[in-house]
Amino acid sequence: MPNQIQESSSYDIIQDELQQFEPIGLEQMKGVKLMNRIDTKYVIPIAQLAPLLRIAAPDYYVQCTDGKRTASYHTIYLDTADHRMYNLHQSGRKVRQKIRIREYEDTHNTFLEVKNKNNHGRTKKKRIEVPGCTLEANTCLQTLPQESGAFIAEKSWFKLSDLKPHVENRFERITLVNRAFTERLTIDLGVSFHNDENTRDADIAHLVIIELKRDGATFSPMYNLLVRLHIHPGGFSKYCIGCALTNPKLRRNNLKEKLHRIERLKEQR
DSSP, X not given: OOOOOSOHHHHHHHHHHHTTSEXXXXXXXXXXXXXXXXXXXXXXXXXXXXXXXXXXXXGEEEEOBTTBSSXXXXXXXXXXXXXXXXXXXXXXXXXXXXXXXXXXXXXXXXXXXXXXXXXXXXXXXXXXXXXXXXXXXXXXXXXXXXXXXXXXXXXXXXXXXXXXXXXXXXXEEEEEEETTSSEEEEEEEEEEEEETTTOOEEEOTTXXXXXXXXXXXXXXXXXXXXXXXXXXXXXXXXXXXXXXXXXXXXXOGGGHHHHHHHHXXXXXX
């Protein structure tokens, strides 16, 4: 599954804009975990990102690791054989879960994560590090540490034996932190998908997914900026979109408008 930023000219401009941000290291980031938070997502064409970064630079730090201002991610999403987590999400269920194995490729740290969303829109994430786990669909479950089963049983509605790999994604992530350290902003670009059930690939490299992560209604310079630019929030699950784009057998009634919008935004590159 290739991870390529297909909009190369836009990507180069974005890299130039990131040089205007004051960098912040991983150690400084530890105080902005926001593990119990409200997430607000926005989806924009990649061409809109550079102007947005240019305006935001005075109010934010950018996470920087070994001189690199983007980070590479590889994720395998687990689900039941009957796609229960996907179906709950696409049917509009507010209380839902996702389970994934994620590798931070630049630091080679790998985590098993359970994300719970409640009916008030708050997301609570629990995770454990799983050193030695290989992010290959046919071996990832077998290489999880022994305590992974107990973690899944305690933190989710499922047993590890219920789960199997369904969809992988890769992307580059920009992480910004406001100067008050009360908000984290992630910007995902170059998102590509691979379906582990049928080997189909897809990508949404023409889009950027912005996510504001904050505890409650704390002040957000970016939120105010997005309102001023008439960029509106909207739910967007990379797992569900990846499933829908790569598996035509799945139900997608509640995702049709998002899938249509993905196609429409191609015209705004």
